[in-house]
Amino acid sequence: xxxxxxxxxxxxxGNDPEIVFEPENIxxxxxxxxxxxxxxxxxxxxxxxINPGETFVVMGLSGSGKSxxxxxxxxxxxxxxGSILINNQDVLQYNNQELENxxxxxxxxxxxxxxxxPHRTVLENAAYGLEVQxxxxxxxxxxxxxVLELVGLSGWESSYPSELSGGMQxxxxxxxxxxxxxxxxxxxxxxxxxxPLIRRQMRIELKKLQQTIQKTIVFxxxxxxxxxxxxxxxxxxxxxxxxxLGTPEEIVxxxxxxxxxxxxxxxxxxxVTSVSNIMVKPSSQEFDRxxxxxxxxxxxxxxxLVLETGDPIPVVDSKDELVxxxxxxxxxxxxxxxxxxxxxxx
Amino acid sequence: xxVTLEKEKLSTQESKENDKSYIIKYGISLVVFVIxxxxxxxxxxxxxxxxxxxxxxxxxxxxxxIDDFVDFLVVNFAWIFDWMSDQAKVLIGKIRDFxxxxxxxxxxxxxxxxxxxxxxxxxxxxxxxxxxLLGLFNLWVSAMVTIAxxxxxxxxxxxxxxPLGIIAASSNRFDAAIKPILDGMQTMPSFVYLVPGIxxxxxxxxxxxxxxxxxxIPPCIRLTNLGIRQVDIAVVEAGTAFGSNRMQLLTKVQxxxxxxxxxxxxxxxxxxxxAMVTIAxxxxAGGLGADVFRAMGQLEQxxxxxxxxxxxxxxxxxxxxxxxYINNRNQTTSIE
Ligand SMILES: Nc1ncnc2c1ncn2[C@@H]1O[C@H](COP(=O)(O)OP(=O)(O)OP(=O)(O)O)[C@@H](O)[C@H]1O
Ligand SMILES: [Mg+2]
Numbered sequence: 001x002x003x004x005x006x007x008x009x010x011x012x013x014g015n016d017p018e019i020v021f022e023p024e025n026i027x028x029x030x031x032x033x034x035x036x037x038x039x040x041x042x043x044x045x046x047x048x049x050i051n052p053g054e055t056f057v058v059m060g061l062s063g064s065g066k067s068x069x070x071x072x073x074x075x076x077x078x079x080x081x082g083s084i085l086i087n088n089q090d091v092l093q094y095n096n097q098e099l100e101n102x103x104x105x106x107x108x109x110x111x112x113x114x115x116x117x118p119h120r121t122v123l124e125n126a127a128y129g130l131e132v133q134x135x136x137x138x139x140x141x142x143x144x145x146x147v148l149e150l151v152g153l154s155g156w157e158s159s160y161p162s163e164l165s166g167g168m169q170x171x172x173x174x175x176x177x178x179x180x181x182x183x184x185x186x187x188x189x190x191x192x193x194x195x196p197l198i199r200r201q202m203r204i205e206l207k208k209l210q211q212t213i214q215k216t217i218v219f220x221x222x223x224x225x226x227x228x229x230x231x232x233x234x235x236x237x238x239x240x241x242x243x244x245l246g247t248p249e250e251i252v253x254x255x256x257x258x259x260x261x262x263x264x265x266x267x268x269x270x271x272v273t274s275v276s277n278i279m280v281k282p283s284s285q286e287f288d289r290x291x292x293x294x295x296x297x298x299x300x301x302x303x304x305l306v307l308e309t310g311d312p313i314p315v316v317d318s319k320d321e322l323v324x325x326x327x328x329x330x331x332x333x334x335x336x337x338x339x340x341x342x343x344x345x346x
Numbered sequence: 347x348x349v350t351l352e353k354e355k356l357s358t359q360e361s362k363e364n365d366k367s368y369i370i371k372y373g374i375s376l377v378v379f380v381i382x383x384x385x386x387x388x389x390x391x392x393x394x395x396x397x398x399x400x401x402x403x404x405x406x407x408x409x410x411x412i413d414d415f416v417d418f419l420v421v422n423f424a425w426i427f428d429w430m431s432d433q434a435k436v437l438i439g440k441i442r443d444f445x446x447x448x449x450x451x452x453x454x455x456x457x458x459x460x461x462x463x464x465x466x467x468x469x470x471x472x473x474x475x476x477x478x479l480l481g482l483f484n485l486w487v488s489a490m491v492t493i494a495x496x497x498x499x500x501x502x503x504x505x506x507x508x509p510l511g512i513i514a515a516s517s518n519r520f521d522a523a524i525k526p527i528l529d530g531m532q533t534m535p536s537f538v539y540l541v542p543g544i545x546x547x548x549x550x551x552x553x554x555x556x557x558x559x560x561x562x563i564p565p566c567i568r569l570t571n572l573g574i575r576q577v578d579i580a581v582v583e584a585g586t587a588f589g590s591n592r593m594q595l596l597t598k599v600q601x602x603x604x605x606x607x608x609x610x611x612x613x614x615x616x617x618x619x620x621a622m623v624t625i626a627x628x629x630x631a632g633g634l635g636a637d638v639f640r641a642m643g644q645l646e647q648x649x650x651x652x653x654x655x656x657x658x659x660x661x662x663x664x665x666x667x668x669x670x671y672i673n674n675r676n677q678t679t680s681i682e
Contacts, residue, residue: 074587076583076586076587096591100589100590100591101589102589103586103587103588103589104588104589105589108587108588109584109587111580111583111584113580115580115581115583115584115587116581116584117581117584117585117598117599117603118581118603119602119603119605128585128588128598129588129589131598132588132589132590132594132598133589176588180588
C-alpha cells in the first residue's frame with residue numbers, strides 16, 4: 001500500500017523561475033508574475049497527502065495546474081521546489097536508474113489523449129510496460145490478456161488502436177497501466193476525450209474496477225460531476241493553488257469560497273449527502289428488515305426505497321445494529337433544496 | 347496562396363499610385379549605370395591595371411597547402427586508402443559478377459516478383475518489360491554494373507546515414523552542427539562530389555562510390571532525424587512514463603514510428619545515388635553512365651541516346667518499386 005505526500009510543491013515555467021521566490025515577489029499573484037517576469041506559476045505551494053487505496057480527484061479549470069501536478073508525480077515534469085514522497089521516498093531525488101524502476105513498478109499513467117502506440121497491436125500495447133521490464137513474452141502476454149479482459153476488451157488483442165473507438169482506446173490505455181500492477185494509478189482527464197454517454201459509462205466502470213483492484217488513484221478532471229462520482233476526496237485547484245480539499249459532501253455542502261460555490265452550484269445535495277448526516281434517533285429498536293440502508297450510502301440512492309415504503313427508513317451499520325432512521329421529511333427537504341438550486345439557476 | 351495573391355494585388359495598386367517615385371528610382375539607376383560605364387571606359391583607356399586586374403593572387407599558397415595536406419594523407423595513410431579501395435573493388439566485382447552470372451530471365455523474374463509483391467501487379471510487369479528492353483538493347487551488363495555500384499553506395503549511405511540521423515534526433519547540438527553541412531552538401535553542384543574521390547582513390551569505381559555516398563547520404567540523415575523528431579510527443583511521453591530507457595524508447599517507439607519517413611529518405615537516397623553513379627562515369631565508374639560518356643566522346647549519338655534512355659528506364663523501375671513499397675507499408679501499418 002502506498003502513500004503520496006506532496007510538500008510545498010512549486011512549479012514555475014520560464015527561463016528564470018528563481019525570481020518568483022524573491023521576497024518581494026513571493027506574494028505576487030500569478031498574473032502579476034506572468035506580466036512582470038514572463039514566468040508561469042503552474043503550481044504554487046501545493047501540500048497534499050493522499051491515502052493508500054483512495055481515489056483522489058484533482059479538479060480545476062483549464063490551466064489551473066492539474067496536469068502539471070500529476071505529471072510531476074511521475075517526473076514527466078521536474079518541479080521547481082518542494083518534495084514528493086511516495087512510499088516515504090522522495091521521488092525528486094531519484095537518479096535515472098531509480099526513476100526508471102519507479103516508473104516501471106510503482107506508478108502507471110493513463111493519458112487524456114490515450115498515448116497508445118499506433119504501430120503495436122492492442123495486446124502489444126497492453127504488454128508494453130512488462131516488455132520494458134524484460135518480462136518474457138509468454139508471461140507478459142498472459143498478463144496483458146488478463147487485464148484486457150478486466151477492461152472488457154477480450155477478442156480485440158490483435159487489432160490496432162486506430163481500429164478502435166475512443167472509449168475502447170482508453171480501455172487499452174487503462175489496461176496498459178494495470179498490466180504492470182502499479183501501486184498508484186495516475187489518470188489525467190482520462191475520459192474527457194470521449195463523448196458524454198461513453199464518459200458516464202466509463203466512470204461507472206472505473207468505480208467498479210476500483211473495487212476489484214483497490215489501488216491508489218490520482219484522478220484529474222475538470223468536471224465536478226465526474227469528480228463526485230469517482231472521488232473519495234477532491235482537491236479543487238485554482239491558479240496553481242489548492243483552494244479546497246474535502247470529501248464530495250464537504251465540498252458541495254460547504255464550499256470554502258465563492259469560486260468553489262460556482263462549481264458546486266448545480267450539484268443536487270442528494271447526490272453527495274450521506275445518510276448518516278440526515279438520520280435521527282430511532283424511537284424504538286423495531287425495524288423493517290426489507291428497507292434498510294447503510295449510514296455511509298448517499299441519499300440519492302435511497303430515494304427508490306422511499307417510494308416503496310411510507311415509513312421512515314431504518315439505518316443499519318455493518319454490525320447489523322440500528323443506528324438511526326431517516327424520516328421522509330428529511331429527504332423531501334433535501335430534494336426541495338436541490339430543486340430550489342436548479343430553479344434559481346434559471 | 348490567397349495571401350500572396352492579395353499582397354501582389356496590393357503592391358500593384360501601390361505601384362500605380364506611386365508611378366512618379368518609380369520613374370525617379372529607375373532614372374537614378376540609369377544615371378548611375380551610365381556613369382559607371384563611362385568610368386570603366388576611362389580606366390581601360392588609361393590602362394590602370396591595378397583596377398582592371400586583381401592586384402593579388404591568394405591562390406598559390408592555399409592550393410599548395412591543400413596539395414601538401416592531401417599528399418601527406420595519401421603518403422602516410424596510403425595503406426588505409428589502398429585497403430579500402432581493395433575491399434571496395436573486390437566487393438563491387440563480386441556483386442557485378444554475380445548479377446551478370448545469374449541468367450537474365452531469372453533476374454527479370456525476380457524483379458517482376460518483387461515489384462508485384464511489394465508495389466503492384468502493374469509495377470511488376472512494367473519493371474519486367476523495362477529490364478527486358480535494357481537487355482535487348484545490349485545494356486544488360488552496363489546496367490548490372492551501375493546497379494552494383496549503386497547498391498554498395500546505398501548500403502554505405504544507410505549504414506552511416508541512419509545512425510547519424512538518430513544521433514541528430516537525440517542531440518540538438520549535433521543537429522545544429524550537421525545542419526549547415528547538410529545544407530551545404532545539398533546546394534553544391536554534383537560535380538564537386540567527384541573531387542575527394544579522385545584525390546584519395548584515383549580514377550575508378552571506388553572514387554565513384556565515395557562521390558555517390560557523399561552525394562546521396564543527406565536525405566537519409568535528414569529524414570531519419572525528421573522522422574524521429576516528428577513522432578507524437580504524447581506517445582513518446584507514454585513510453586517514458588512506463589519506464590523505458592533511452593534505448594528502449596528508440597527501438598520500441600521512436601524508430602518504428604519513424605519508419606515511413608525513414609523509408610522516404612532511403613528512397614531519395616537511392617534515386618540520388620543512381621543520378622550520381624551515372625555522373626561518376628567522369629571519374630571512371632563503369633556502367634550506363636560510362637556508356638553515355640564513351641559514345642559522346644566518339645560522336646556516336648545513337649549509342650549515347652540509347653544508353654541515356656537506359657538510365658531513365660532503370661531510374662523509373664527503381665523508383666516505382668521503392669515508392670510502391672513505401673505506400674503499401676504506410677497503408678497497412680495505418681498510422682493515424
Ligand atoms: N511546458 C510548459 N511551458 C510553459 N508553460 C506551461 C507548460 N506546461 C504548462 N504550462 C502552463 O502552466 C499552467 C498549468 O498548465 P496545466 O497543463 O497543468 O493545466 P491543466 O490544469 O492541466 O489544464 P487543462 O485542463 O487545460 O489540461 C498553464 O497556464 C500552462 O499554460
Ligand atoms: Mg491538463
